[in-house]
Amino acid sequence: MRLEYFEMIDQVVHLDRAAGRIEALAVVPDASPVFEGHFPGHPLVPGVLLAETMAQASGYLVLAHLGFAQMPFLMAVDKARFRSFVGPGATLNVAASLEHDGSGYAVTKATIRHAGKLLADAELRFRTMPFPDGLDAPMRARARAIGLPMEDAGGVAP
Amino acid sequence: MSDQPITGTSATFDRVADIIADTADIPRDKITPESHAIDDLGIDSLAFLDIAFAVDKAFGIKLPLERWTQEVNEGKVPAEEYFVLKNLCARIDGLVAEKAKA
Numbered sequence: 001m002r003l004e005y006f007e008m009i010d011q012v013v014h015l016d017r018a019a020g021r022i023e024a025l026a027v028v029p030d031a032s033p034v035f036e037g038h039f040p041g042h043p044l045v046p047g048v049l050l051a052e053t054m055a056q057a058s059g060y061l062v063l064a065h066l067g068f069a070q071m072p073f074l075m076a077v078d079k080a081r082f083r084s085f086v087g088p089g090a091t092l093n094v095a096a097s098l099e100h101d102g103s104g105y106a107v108t109k110a111t112i113r114h115a116g117k118l119l120a121d122a123e124l125r126f127r128t129m130p131f132p133d134g135l136d137a138p139m140r141a142r143a144r145a146i147g148l149p150m151e152d153a154g155g156v157a158p
Numbered sequence: 159m160s161d162q163p164i165t166g167t168s169a170t171f172d173r174v175a176d177i178i179a180d181t182a183d184i185p186r187d188k189i190t191p192e193s194h195a196i197d198d199l200g201i202d203s204l205a206f207l208d209i210a211f212a213v214d215k216a217f218g219i220k221l222p223l224e225r226w227t228q229e230v231n232e233g234k235v236p237a238e239e240y241f242v243l244k245n246l247c248a249r250i251d252g253l254v255a256e257k258a259k260a
Contacts, residue, residue: 075204102214103223105207127207 001026001053003034003045008053009094012147015064020098022061024146026053026112028090035088045090047082050120054110058096058124060148062106063139065098071135072106072126080122090114096124104128170217170247170254177212178243181205191244196237219253 001008014023035043055074062072096110112120179186182205195201210221229235239245
């Protein structure tokens, strides 16, 4: 994770398109400017960044589901729970499942676990819309970098 | 209790009106079959997606919002056809019937 760059997902470890499920790894860095303020001398990953982590895992799942035809933008975080503290160095197992594929929107449920223990969960909703100019290529590049299978992603080859 | 028989559309309207009241925090008695979701009830596009999700779940359908929006934006269909609640409910009934046939 590079918290200050909002790069929350390090590696996609499993994608099941048919089941609508993704699993990913996110390793909390040992040091980050975020920890200077949250909190001084007591570093904790802010809950809002855990929500972002679940949103990004969900977003890659939706991108894969749509074959990169549209971009998901987070529009709602429901029933978010942050059940335990998350500190530097923790390896997080992030999972998301597609609950509903609507017209122009998608709904996921996501979890974050550490060593099998549930740390956070939420229901997330995304508006899906055509990629704004210039966003398609960097999203594909980032997805490729974290190991999202791209064989059905369409578009221009790298 | 009303003596009027519950037709498909009026039963649908009751469910949709309950969903709108719950989702958009609009008093239930302000929601009528003639209400325009945007012009009369002030539902914005984000809230309408919340309502669409609840409707999709409640009726087991997929409202074709992208196609509707495109048709309205291109001037092919007046917005009232989709966003006045009695018309929306008729389309929901149509989608439910289509699904039952499939």
